[in-house]
Amino acid sequence: MTDREVSSEVIEACRRGDRDAFRVLYETYKNRVYSACLYFFHGDAAEAADVTQEVFVKLFAVIASFREGAAFSTWLYRMVHNTCVDSTRRKKVRERIPEIQTDSVASHEMQLLHSRDAATIQQAVSSLPPKYRVAVLLRHFEDFSYEDMSKVLNCSMGTVASRLNRAHKLLADVLAPLRDRVTAGGRDA
């Protein structure tokens, strides 16, 4: 994700309280924010929707404090991360970690996940402890650099590297049955 996705004019208008500009900002980021929340909350669409709403409501309230020159997406995703963590703590959600199924349920019309592999991958991500889950989502779903991740997570790059290293090992073990298929196929377009 880069700041090419929304112009500085839009951000500036949002800072002035322009509701139309805020709608533009929302439309630009809504799907990625929602998806990140969705995968953080084990595919729980209601929770993801709640947190997405909370993020953007907060964003509207505090965007005036956004410093020009800083990376907007980094600032936004810090808010996403903090809101996800806060939500988990506040609601004292006993995380229901789904069992990993390599033969997950699918029907002709399943629209949440496009393939059995995607379902398995999502479940594997869900099985990670929250700090590792956030790290892999920021790195590989949102394409953040180590430096930007450190700003989002408010930790050192060394800590980012350590969390990612551990997360990669855990996921690689869990997803081992898919390795050949995923590696051969590469990233989806």
Place this chain on the structure above:
Amino acid sequence: MVKKLALIFVLAAVSVWADGLSLTIGPPIAAQLAMPTKKFLGIFAVRINGCADVSKAQLKAMGEGIVDSERRSAPTEPAATTTPGTYMVTQQWGNDGKWVVAVAATCGNETAGAIVPARRTNMVRGGIQLLPHAPTKAEIDAALKAFNPAQ
């Protein structure tokens, strides 16, 4: 014989006499689909078939019931839908006693009718009679006698 007529079980809602005017009786959803933009509740749908100019056809419906051994009648105005010839019949009487709805349609010189047992805002499929004429008093009385809402 009358009982057999009263207990005719119409497996298909469509009933077409050899030629001429006839009625189709169906669940409310059939009329609701003919009027999707309007909140439309009723006990059954009626369609007039075999009328050359259905815009000129007339449809009447009357609730006929027995409440506490007393015979009663309650007129009900069939509500037109955006599909010509398709109407919704609504309940205009209480839930006490037992009731059937006598329906009569005219188109030019032709007439067709139906008797539809009703129970708590729903029609009762078994017991629907489709007739080549407006229901007579004798037919209505026989249908009421034969109808057991508890079944």
Place this chain on the structure above:
Amino acid sequence: MPERNDEKFVRDALGRLPVEQAPDSIWHSIQTSIDASLDAPARVPARPLFWPRSRWAFAAAAAVLIAGIAIYWRSANRPRWEVKLTSAGKTSQEAVRAGDWLQTDASSTAEVRVGTIGTVEVSPRTRLRIVTTRPDEHRISLQHGQIKATISAPPRLFFVDTKSATAVDLGCQYTMNVDDYGNGLLNVTLGWVAFEWRGRESLVPAGAQCRTHANAGPGTPYFEDAPKAFINALEDFDFSNGGEASVRTMLVSARQRDTLTLWHLLSRVAPPLRAQVFDKMTSFAPLPKGLTREKVLALDPPTLETWKNELAWTW
């Protein structure tokens, strides 16, 4: 180097996770929350009355007072729904607004008056949130539990979101039951309901039910009085990958009225099976004039729509 291989593998794997579409309802909720925050009464600190030293100070104080009254008045007139709570035999009246949660315990129930358009009866052990209370949209989000909605407004004004489907009121009375994981059952007693999820719609008329599962969305509607074998086979098809075997079981046990289900199945099965479903449907009643088998099998929308409207007479 194992770490690098693992990183590439994980990167490729996560690349397969799709970017999901955020539901439209989120924006509505955001707008409502922002409006609510802007309408919040001005916090005027409590102070003893004082006589301003200058007329400008007096004018400023008066302006603040008038603005505060106006803001508070506007706040007091934001749409709200009245709630009658019953617990342990005692009744109380509350009011809820967009963004509020409503939760009943094992011994309490609630009746929510949805604006002027109807009521929602809330069973024990139910949790829901009021999402929108606008005149053009009344929306709640049912997290778990059971509600019974009776709505008298024009169609498509009242919505119930769950984790796996949205029930769109089209003129009706219905019960919806959802568990903690988002699995649910919609049961329509009057009128009809459209059960929607990510572009897929199921039409549920009075006397029919429709299940919904988290991660799969709404299943296929069926009449409550359908044969047990038919219902079981349908559940296998919808949620357990029952495939061809379950469809065959349905075709064997289907009655004429079950064309409600079969009509929905036309667009949910592969073409070879579709032809068999079609044949079964036409064994009950011929295809209406003007419609062709080819167009049905091609899932031509106007053809399917016309056929549905005709089939409805036999439901």
